[in-house]
Amino acid sequence: MRITCPVCGSRDSREFQYRGDAVALRRPAPDAGVDAWDDYLHLRDNVAGRVRDLWLHGDGCGGWIVVERDTVTHEVFGATLAMEIER
Amino acid sequence: MRFSGLRVIREGLTGNKGWRPHWRDPAPKAEYDIVIIGGGGHGLATAHYLAKVHGLRNVAVLEKGYIGGGNVGRNTTIVRANYNMPGNSEFYSHSLKLWEGMEEDLNYNVMHSQRGVINLFHSDGQRDYAARRANTMINQGDDAVLLDRAGVRKMAPYLDFDNVRFPIYGGLYHPRGGTARHDAVAWGFARGADSRGVDIIQNCEVTGIDIENGAVRGVQTSRGAIRASKVGIVVAGRSGQVAAMAGMRLPIESHILQAFVTEGLKPCIDQVITFGMGHFYISQSDKGGLVFGGDLDFYASYAARGNLPMAEHVMEAGMTLMPMIGKAKVLRSWGGIMDMTPDGSPIIDKTPVDGLFIDCGWCYGGFKAVPGSGHCFAHLIATGNPHPVAEKFRLDRFRTGVGLMDEEGTGAQHNLH
Numbered sequence: 001m002r003i004t005c006p007v008c009g010s011r012d013s014r015e016f017q018y019r020g021d022a023v024a025l026r027r028p029a030p031d032a033g034v035d036a037w038d039d040y041l042h043l044r045d046n047v048a049g050r051v052r053d054l055w056l057h058g059d060g061c062g063g064w065i066v067v068e069r070d071t072v073t074h075e076v077f078g079a080t081l082a083m084e085i086e087r
Numbered sequence: 088m089r090f091s092g093l094r095v096i097r098e099g100l101t102g103n104k105g106w107r108p109h110w111r112d113p114a115p116k117a118e119y120d121i122v123i124i125g126g127g128g129h130g131l132a133t134a135h136y137l138a139k140v141h142g143l144r145n146v147a148v149l150e151k152g153y154i155g156g157g158n159v160g161r162n163t164t165i166v167r168a169n170y171n172m173p174g175n176s177e178f179y180s181h182s183l184k185l186w187e188g189m190e191e192d193l194n195y196n197v198m199h200s201q202r203g204v205i206n207l208f209h210s211d212g213q214r215d216y217a218a219r220r221a222n223t224m225i226n227q228g229d230d231a232v233l234l235d236r237a238g239v240r241k242m243a244p245y246l247d248f249d250n251v252r253f254p255i256y257g258g259l260y261h262p263r264g265g266t267a268r269h270d271a272v273a274w275g276f277a278r279g280a281d282s283r284g285v286d287i288i289q290n291c292e293v294t295g296i297d298i299e300n301g302a303v304r305g306v307q308t309s310r311g312a313i314r315a316s317k318v319g320i321v322v323a324g325r326s327g328q329v330a331a332m333a334g335m336r337l338p339i340e341s342h343i344l345q346a347f348v349t350e351g352l353k354p355c356i357d358q359v360i361t362f363g364m365g366h367f368y369i370s371q372s373d374k375g376g377l378v379f380g381g382d383l384d385f386y387a388s389y390a391a392r393g394n395l396p397m398a399e400h401v402m403e404a405g406m407t408l409m410p411m412i413g414k415a416k417v418l419r420s421w422g423g424i425m426d427m428t429p430d431g432s433p434i435i436d437k438t439p440v441d442g443l444f445i446d447c448g449w450c451y452g453g454f455k456a457v458p459g460s461g462h463c464f465a466h467l468i469a470t471g472n473p474h475p476v477a478e479k480f481r482l483d484r485f486r487t488g489v490g491l492m493d494e495e496g497t498g499a500q501h502n503l504h
Contacts, residue, residue, distance in 0.1 A: 001394050014396050018386040020340060020501045034486060042338035042429055042485040044501070046327030048389040071341070072389045 001074050006081050007061040015059040021045070022052040022066045025082060048072055054082065089194055109274060110281035115288050115310050119147045121468060122306055122315040124293050124329060125322035126150025128159035128269075129446055129453065131276035131287070132461020133321060133468070135193075138283035140462070141469035146285045147315075148277075149308060151292035155273030158323050161391075161423040162454040163346050163380050165359055165370065167204045167264035168229050171220045174479030174492045175432055176227045181476040182459025183229070183263060189458055195275030197267050198373060204264030204359040205239065207246075207408075209253045213363050217259040224261065232260040243360060245411045253364040253407060264359060266370050272457055296332040302441035303333075319444045319468050321460075324389075324424030326447035333440055337447065338429055338485045340501050342383045343422040344451050345393035347401065349415040351375030365404030366397075369412075377415055379405060383425065383451070385502065393422040425451050429485055431504035432492035435464050435473070436482040444468050445482065450504060 001013040021044055028036040050070050057063045064082040069075060088107055098105050121137060123130045126148045137143045148154075168183035170176045190197055208217045214233075221231035232238075239258045240248060248255045277287055288310070295307035296318065305314035322329045330337050352375045361368040366382035381401035384393045398420060406413055428434065428448035433456065435446045446464040449456060463477035473480075484490045485499065497503040 013386075013394065018502060020387070038486040039336075041500070043336040044327065044338070044340050045331075045336060046340055046387070048325075048328060048341070051387065053387065071387050074388065074390050074394070 001076065003055065003067055003076055004079055005057050005060055005063065005065060006079055007063050008057065011057070011060055015057060016055040017058045019054040019056060022054045024054050025066070025085060050077070055079075090196070109278040110287055113286045113288065115147060115149075115291060115308070115313055116286065117312075118305070118314040119286070120145040120315065121317045121319065122146075122313055123148045123319045123321060124306065125320065126154040126277070126287060126289065127157045127321065127323065128155070128273050128276065128457035129323065129449075129460045129464070130319075130321040131273055131280055132457050133319060133446070133464045134280035134285045134287075135276045135283075136462045136465035137469060138280055138285050141465060143469055144284035146280075147313065148280065148285060148287045149291045149293055149306070149313075150287070150289045151309075153289050154277050154287060155270055158423045158453055159273045159457065160270055161346075161421055162269055163368070163370070163378050164266045164269045164372075164454060165204070165264070165368070166199065166267050166455045167261055167359070168227075168455075169204065169206070169220065169224055169231065169259070169261045169264060170494060171223050172432070172492045172494050174490065175494060176223060177476045178459055178463070178480070179455065180227045180229050181462070182456050185458035185462055186267070186455075187263075189275070193275040193279045195271065195278060197271040197275050199265065199267040200373075201263050201265040202358050202370075204261040204361070205234070205242065205258040206261075206361045207239065207258045207363045208256050209364045210256065214256055217257070221259055230261060230263050232262065234258045234260050242358060243356070245355070246360075246409055247407065250407060266359065266372075268373075269454060276457075276461065293329065293332070296443070298333060298440055298443075303443040317442045317444070317468055319446065319464060321446045321464065323426050323447060323449050323453055326426050326445070330445065333438065333443055335438060339426045339448055340387050341389055342385065342425050342427045343388040343390060343393045344380065344383050344425050345397055345401070345420055345422045346378065346380035347398070347417050347420045348372070349377040349412070349417050352377065352415060355411075360408075362404050362408045365400065365407065367401055367404035367408060369405065369409075376418065377412060383427070384422075389424055391422050391424060393420070425449075427501070427504060429501050430491045430493040430499040431495060433460070433480050434482050435460065435467060435477045435480040437467070438482065
């Protein structure tokens with residue numbers, strides 16, 4: 001599997017570390033309550049198909065990126081720098 | 088139809104014409120007392136124990152493909168009870184006891200072979216942990232032996248004991264661990280359930296779960312609606328999709344775990360052996376193939392096949408541990424879809440919907456759990472109360488933070504197990 005880093009271009013997936021559903025970009029407020037935090041930390045849609053998830057290009061530019069890919073076919077559609085995504 | 092040595096000889100002498108199908112192929116009825124979604128090992132075991140232990144026979148098992156076509160046919164067949172954490176420890180101990188009685192219970196040869204499991208350790212710290220884990224196992228009533236180098240060498244002389252980076256210090260030996268014929272487990276439970284009146288309905292995909300006033304009323308399927316006041320979801324690998332039909336989100340992410348098998352070789356690896364410094368474990372099947380695997384690919388996937396980095400890691404770890412297998416040719420590799428929970432331990436519990444139960448989150452440990460999971464899930468569905476050895480497998484433990492079973496000690500977070 002190859003992932004297209006917005007900074008570095010197409011790179012081997014070995015260079016990237018996976019951090020799961022891009023839900024991680026929507027961190028609740030500290031006092032948001034148990035349900036909001038449970039939802040954020042544990043509960044997942046766990047989609048079979050097109051997903052957006054968060055990867056770190058740790059062995060490359062070091063950028064956090066949101067990758068759009070398909071969990072059934074492993075096709076990678078594209079990636080955006082997490083810092084450029086509106087929250 | 089019962090199996091016996093005499094029967095095998097008689098059939099052998101008369102052209103094997105007396106064998107009959109082991110289960111029926113019924114059309115779904117409009118209503119059952121209990122519907123089990125998922126005809127894998129866990130679902131079929133649940134149906135078997137519902138009928139056998141609780142006398143509940145008006146039960147259907149709905150399977151979207153063919154029975155045993157999912158993870159029960161896509162694993163590395165290892166059976167063991169060498170867990171460390173309260174919750175897991177008593178459950179897997181219970182499950183192993185059921186394994187030991189399974190062939191008599193089912194009158195079916197599942198080729199359960201208690202050849203022993205050796206978990207190698209390669210440092211003083213790992214030895215201390217192995218000793219602690221061995222004591223936990225012994226306290227649980229199971230068996231564990233701490234082997235020194237010489238002890239391991241006696242059993243597995245072909246290992247690279249003096250590897251420069253990962254010398255072998257010893258191993259945690261679990262004599263009652265071993266392997267079983269995975270397909271036969273599904274077939275044996277299917278036959279056991281069917282013979283007591285359970286309808287096993289294949290090619291029947293559940294497309295919806297009917298809920299009225301907070302209680303389950305039945306399911307919609309590709310073969311029509313089926314009413315039931317109790318429904319159990321046991322669909323490892325697809326738990327998220329089926330739970331979504333009931334409006335639930337689960338603390339589960341699906342990941343791929345790869346496994347590999349070589350050409351058949353003469354007997355050389357007598358036990359199940361796990362490497363303590365890389366992700367690699369191996370056993371030899373009765374056909375002679377070396378069956379081995381490693382860790383997750385570590386990104387969410389439903390592809391049922393893995394990628395090259397983990398395949399390479401597994402091969403490298405194998406060569407580091409036992410260079411003798413280097414010339415064996417790999418015939419096949421495959422990937423199973425694992426229900427990964429944040430703490431790496433399973434869930435057997437009620438759901439917020441009355442009458443709807445769920446058994447999921449088996450991570451990469453589902454095969455050895457088949458009889459224990461079926462037994463405990465049947466108990467929960469039949470009585471409404473959790474079985475004592477599975478009462479810690481709660482769905483809400485992540486929300487409350489109480490009773491997490493993080494066996495690896497890496498933290499109860501997704502992507503760490």
